[in-house]
Amino acid sequence: MQLVDAATQCFAARGYQATSISDIVDSIGVGKGVFYWYFTSKRELFGNILTEGMTDLRLAQLAAVSDSDDPLVRIPAGIRAAVEWAAANQQLASLFEFAHRDATFGAHARRLRELLIEDAVAELRQATAMGAIPDGNADSLARCLLAVTEALTTQGIRREGRPAAEVADEVVRFCLEGIGAAEASGHRGASAAPQSAS
Amino acid sequence: MQLVDAATQCFAARGYQATSISDIVDSIGVGKGVFYWYFTSKRELFGNILTEGMTDLRLAQLAAVSDSDDPLVRIPAGIRAAVEWAAANQQLASLFEFAHRDATFGAHARRLRELLIEDAVAELRQATAMGAIPDGNADSLARCLLAVTEALTTQGIRREGRPAAEVADEVVRFCLEGIGAAEASGHRGASAAPQSAS
DNA sequence: CGAAAAGTTGACCGGGCGGTCAAGAACGAT
DNA sequence: ATCGTTCTTGACCGCCCGGTCAACTTTTCG
Secondary structure, three states: OOHHHHHHHHHHHHHHOOOOHHHHHHHHOOOHHHHHOOOOHHHHHHHHHHHHHHHHHHHHHHHHHOOOOHHHHHHHHHHHHHHHHHHHHHHHHHHHHHHHOOOHHHHHHHHHHHHOOOOOOHHHHHHHOOOOOOOOOOHHHHHHHHHHHHHHHHHHHHHHOOHHHHHHHHHHHHHHHHHOHHHHHHOOOOOOOOOOOO | OOHHHHHHHHEEEHHOOOOOOHHHHOOOOHHHHHHHHHHHHHHHHHHHHHHHHHHHHHHHHHHHHOOOOHHHHHHHHHHHHHHHHHHHHHHHHHHHHHHHHOOOOHHHHHHHHHHHHHHHHHHHHHHHHOOOOOOOOOOHHHHHHHHHHHHHHHHHHHOOOOOOHHHHHHHHHHHHOOOOHHHHHHOOOOOOOOOOOO
């Protein structure tokens, strides 16, 4: 739907509060009534974009991760999938970034984000149980993984336009060492491991 | 100034766009004119809060860091100072978080944030030059340090209310390993190093 | 005291917002 | 051609926003 694309673009560029319905409908040259023929409110549309986007990202991540049972393979795979997804869905990635600080949608966006955290926590617990990484606060470590992924993706891909694979390498390297998985995955200088392109 | 405190509180709780002048003046029970007696606009006030807050944080960090010339001492010290500062200035920390995604102030906030990045980049370059950490993209690593610090501070301190020192330990641990400084600072299990309280 | 200066009030203004709706245009079925 | 349905329009509504200002109260000081 053209309207959803236009809305996503506007929201990504200006944020939720600063985007008016007029901005959206004017950007594709239709009357304001069209918006309310297809959606019941600005709130509802944004909420749906958010929820569907997050679902899509999670599905991409689950698919990328299902090739292995080894957390030290699954974790990098999940990270790479997230970076590739963000490269392919830059507007949605931008949306996620401000949504969880937004006054209206912060709670909703944070709830969705917790799903990603929980996924990561599960992997980290598994890794700990297997002795692949030292014991630690899995929740904090999971938040570190997310934070680093978001930070380097925002800068490397959306602002500098570098290739997703290259940025993903940086994220994976920092994160694997951060969680203490250093010695387990021939990483010393392994910045160009084989991986699937998005 | 009471008005600045009230404004900071409102901005931190609701964001810039969602906070109205009435919210601010009503929250301390004064007329709207008072606001415009002391400030010229909502924009100007927010910009000042942002700039002064960031200056204060940077000064705290510079002070904490000046005890040593060793980047592997200065970097953890800078991180700890940032976490302690955020614990002592939770509203400002909250402000920083959404400011650089805001439509009106994103550019300004990001410019201020770049100063922190530059500080960190300088330390990382120094560490690399000394052979204390492996070579790498200093800019990306600096962004990782900031991102991890922000993420764990937000969750650990502002949402869970844990002590700053404890959260700082987690941040330092993850970051030092992330930048590859693992073997240089007796870190294996060193989660309670001596440090100054804020 | 009394007058100037400093500080405070809240009604008010223009404007833009999210959202509504009577009026039609476009189109397929008959 | 005619009708019913789907889709589109943009003027319009009530509301609240950032910001103004004439009137008023409080403080300062000779």
